[in-house]
Amino acid sequence: MTLIRISSPHAHGSDSTASVMRRVLIATVPGVIALTWFFGFGSLVNIIWASLVAVACEALALTLRRKPLGFYLQDYSALVTATLLGIALPPYAPWWLIAIGVASAILMAKHLYGGLGYNPFNPAMVGYVVLLISFPVQMTAWAPPRGLGEVPGLLQALQACFLPAQYDAVTMATPLDMVRQNNSLLLEDLWRDPLFGRWAGIGWEWVNLAFLAGGLWLLYRRVFSWHAPVAMLASLGLMAALFYDGGSSASGGSPLFHLLSGATMFGAFFIITDPVSSAVSVRGRLIFGALIGTLVYLIRAWGNYPDAVAFAVLVANFSAPFIDHYTQPRSYGHSKSGGQP
């Protein structure tokens, strides 16, 4: 009998990186359904095309880095990046735009830094920002939601993606644009625009609620802790409340409007919870989330971009090591100042 010698512990929990990633993918389903219902098949086509490109890029990078393909492809991390980027991109984006975004995310933001676990920036957001800076026209063209125009079908969505020259895109301003550019109407009057629904833009509010539902399920499954999302939503809501201005023409919009607009919920539960590029301790994640919430509001209210989550996340990624340095938790048997109790 030859016995093996292994260091303890000998028992392990059943979680694996792949199962964590799978859960994240599953949790995006309600949001993707809502997006598809209100804006057509554009986002779904984005996701599928982005996933194909992502797997190809991942395989290429792994081959170049001489890593075992099967072992690393099984962690689903490339699929998660692709899905998140596909959701973030405007529906009916041309194929090359998506491909450039995914390639930037996987090759540049992920593998150039050493692959999974070593990227200081959220890969999906790096891809998004590369596109936003390079192709602002394509990146700011959002389709009108159901109720305000014809929702394109699957064929049209495929055409828009793969034969963009033949596709006649219909786009319009998003509710966030409307509120930022408004300087003459009371919010109450602005809300008469058909673009607005009960709390925020038509469709957008439901998309956000769907992502919130998916996020709550992830919280329930303990894929991440509540600290960063709650801090982000709280600080965004607080900023909106501070500058609400009673709904005047100079108002930045109500807290509820901000919480249910653009990529707020998607960002709070699917982007800033990326553990690799966020702060690590509980206090650190609170600060990290609050920083993002504040930045999102600042950029939405006074910046030049349609939404702010991507920039806010990248800036917060920058500061994560700094936050970590100052938020090391008090270990057992130590006093708050780092000495002994």
Added chain:
Amino acid sequence: MRRIHDFHGGIHPAENKLQSLATGIRPAGIPSQLILPLAQHIGAPSQPLVSPGDRVLKGQLIASAAGHVSVPLHAPSSGQILAIEDRPVPHPSGYSAPCVVIECDGRDEWVEEPSGIRNYRACEPSALLEKIRSAGIAGMGGAGFPTAVKLAGKPGAGITTLIINGTECEPYITADDILMQERAADILAGVDIMRHILKPQEILFGIEDNKPAAIAALKTAAAGSDVEIITFPTKYPSGGEKQLIEILTGKQVPSGGLPADIGVICQNVGTAVAVRNAVIYGRPLISRITTVTGDAVTAPGNFEVLLGTPMAHLLALAGFSAEKCERLIMGGPMMGFTVSGAEVPVVKTTNCVLAPTTREMPTPPPAQPCIRCGLCAQACPASLLPQQLFWFAQGKEFDKLEQHNLFDCIECGACSWVCPSHIPLVQYYRAAKADIVKQRRDHEKSEQARLRFEARQERIAREEAEREAKRAARKQAAEKRAELAAEGGDEDPVQAAIERARARKTAQQGTAPANTPDGGVKQLAALREKLAKTEQRLALSREAGEDNKIVTALEATVQRLRDRISAAEQSPAERETP
């Protein structure tokens, strides 16, 4: 009702305790051989008092404590000493260490009717401590620290709280559970002795709520006494000393300190029974309760087993199928370590022998990259940041590791258990700790060397300065004399100096024969005589077949003497004095 505190983190692994609780404590009997390592405790190994061939009786002292932090060792059964030699011992590194091997005769004869102290309350604590010390008791929860040393404590450190640890939070193990179920009164008798020694203000008996039978037995046995039986929710590792103290008192043991620093002492239930047996009945520690479990045994359970019993003997009693088992673990699945083979003996700290099947505990999959998910930080009972520690350990950033309190890690394995990337985190921490300790030791050594060097430099400088001062003083004195002479003109100093030098020379000639040709001849003769003697001795040694070392040394001496003689013959003027 006492308030229960919670500690940070913790996990809920599958308990797997029912398997070994199906039957009560079973006797393991007397194996044909007992292998008793001399180091079954923390501290200096015991020193053997017997020799191979000696007949020993049950309970006879066979090795004495070597110093203060050490314990003696007793023969668990009667028989003959077969050998005192290195055998594989249960240790994480799987090495062999000195053991006393007893060939049992099966008669199990006691050395003499042991004498106990029935009325221990009338006794001085020091006498009771001596009884505990001489019974060879070391903490039976797993660490094996000499119990008498722990109970004696630091003088002046007032112990206010005695905590009895009946938590047994490790999965699979039920040795303490069954002991509490079946021998609650014995445990409490041991606790009462410790109370007499320590005189604490309160005695808290901590036990997880997954042991209802044990809790009921203890509550019955403790009825009317002031021992508080406190149950709390099951969570690993609530049985860790620091965690249990926090659960029961809300206080934390200072980092790098001992529980005694906050007035607390923890003792395991098995230790309490051993203390009772030692004090009341005078019986040394020669057996313990050990759980044998895992899917590779068909009849798991708890055994009362003689120390030194090979694990193979126990496993056979439990119906072990070796072909199903890939690793054999002493202790539990979270903190236990694999042993090198089933011939390894049960020692004072063996609470469990775990024989899992390959399916039960499969070989871990290869580690994936850390995605810093933070599950480990949520699970860490010491509130560390395991993912950061892992990062620093990989990069060998020792400063950062210490800054992130690596040495507060209790190696409970909770972080590795939750890690979705299957990274063997604890293994990294153990290695890093060992590296840092080594580095510290090296640093200490070089620091000592530096201090020695500096002290030497200082001494040389000081001596130089002293000489300089003397020279200056002499010079001054000479000048003064010269002045006096110039003034008085009675005596010529130059003439006086010449006189003195002449006198010295005559004296030297009389006492230095080695410098004369005659002296050289004498010395040569002495050398030759010495050479002859040495050669004779060498020849004798060779004939007698003495140790090689001696022969070589003699040969070297002969050669050296020959060299010196030839040198002396060639140039008598230049030879050195012997």
